[in-house]
Amino acid sequence: MDFKAAKARLIEHLGAEIKDKQVLDVMSRIPREYFVPPQSRYLAYEDMPLPIGFEQTISQPFIIALMTGALQLQGDERVLEIGTGSGYQTAILAELARLVITVERLPALAEAAKKALDGLGYRNIEIHLSEETLGWPSGVLYDAIMVTAGAPEVPPDLIAQLALGGRLVIPVGSRYLQELYQITRREKKNIVKDLGSCRFVPLIGRGAWEE
Ligand code: SAH
Numbered sequence: 347m348d349f350k351a352a353k354a355r356l357i358e359h360l361g362a363e364i365k366d367k368q369v370l371d372v373m374s375r376i377p378r379e380y381f382v383p384p385q386s387r388y389l390a391y392e393d394m395p396l397p398i399g400f401e402q403t404i405s406q407p408f409i410i411a412l413m414t415g416a417l418q419l420q421g422d423e424r425v426l427e428i429g430t431g432s433g434y435q436t437a438i439l440a441e442l443a444r445l446v447i448t449v450e451r452l453p454a455l456a457e458a459a460k461k462a463l464d465g466l467g468y469r470n471i472e473i474h475l476s477e478e479t480l481g482w483p484s485g486v487l488y489d490a491i492m493v494t495a496g497a498p499e500v501p502p503d504l505i506a507q508l509a510l511g512g513r514l515v516i517p518v519g520s521r522y523l524q525e526l527y528q529i530t531r532r533e534k535k536n537i538v539k540d541l542g543s544c545r546f547v548p549l550i551g552r553g554a555w556e557e
Contacts, residue, residue, distance in 0.1 A: 349379055352391035359393060360408060366415035372441040373411060378404075380462050381432035400452050402547055404432040405494060409526070409544055413492055416515045416528040416541060419443050423489035426481055426507065429549070430473055433459030435494055440468050443490070451476040451550060480553050481507045488512060495549035496524040503553050505531060517546045521555060 357374045364370060379390035381404055386396045395403040405413075414435070417425070419442040430436055430450035436459065439446045450456040453475060460473050474482055480503045481491065487509035493516040500518055508514050508531045517524035526541040548555040 347388055356391040356393060356407060360411050364411040369411050369414045372438050376437050378434055381434035398432045402431055404434050410435055412541060413515045414438055417490040417492060417513050419490060426488040426491045428481055429494035430456055430459045433463050436471055437463060440471050445470050447472045447482050449474050449476045449482050478552060479503050480551050483507055493549060496546035497549045497554045501553040517544050521548050
């Protein structure tokens with residue numbers, strides 16, 4: 347399998363709509379095939395989500411590029427990711443920010459992601475198993491938060507973990523179809539931008555969906 351050629355084709359395809367060069371550059375460096383199960387590796391550079399077990403998926407590259415760009419990272423941020431899954435999105439964030447704190451509710455996925463990310467040599471990623479409160483409240487507010495599972499509404503617990511001026515990117519809608527929101531936290535009224543429709547697995551927990 348010629349991953350190099352397949353990857354180059356994918357990046358070119360994404361470039362038709364994604365104008366953020368930095369995001370495309372990072373995606374062209376990270377091996378997505380490391381993060382997908384062996385039986386679907388041959389599809390690693392198709393622009394589609396792929397199953398990673400436990401009814402979860404590694405997101406579609408186009409959506410990943412769109413969501414990453416919407417965080418507007420400059421390089422010195424502390425970023426929170428909810429839904430580590432395969433760890434692929436985590437790696438992208440780790441290339442673009444200072445520190446990534448990522449939270450996953452399924453221990454087996456968290457362990458597999460840790461292995462993949464350690465194997466690639468990342469040193470600026472903390473992986474945690476989710477607790478009662480959505481996210482990872484730590485006393486310090488996050489500059490950016492990405493949620494890679496769909497929520498029924500914007501969880502107030504996550505807004506509370508976002509710094510003023512920080513961006514939250516989150517799919518919000520029904521269990522099966524959502525709108526992707528980019529929310530910028532403001533002192534009074536947050537700015538909400540709709541980036542289009544998407545389909546994510548459900549965000550499970552207090553303030554989101556039941557299992
Ligand atoms: N970014 C991942 C997407 C994985 S799918 C990737 O591209 O591989 C979404 C993940 O969110 C699943 O692994 C699921 O177990 C996890 N998840 C769902 N609800 C969660 C919660 N409340 N806290 C943390 N992780 C959650």
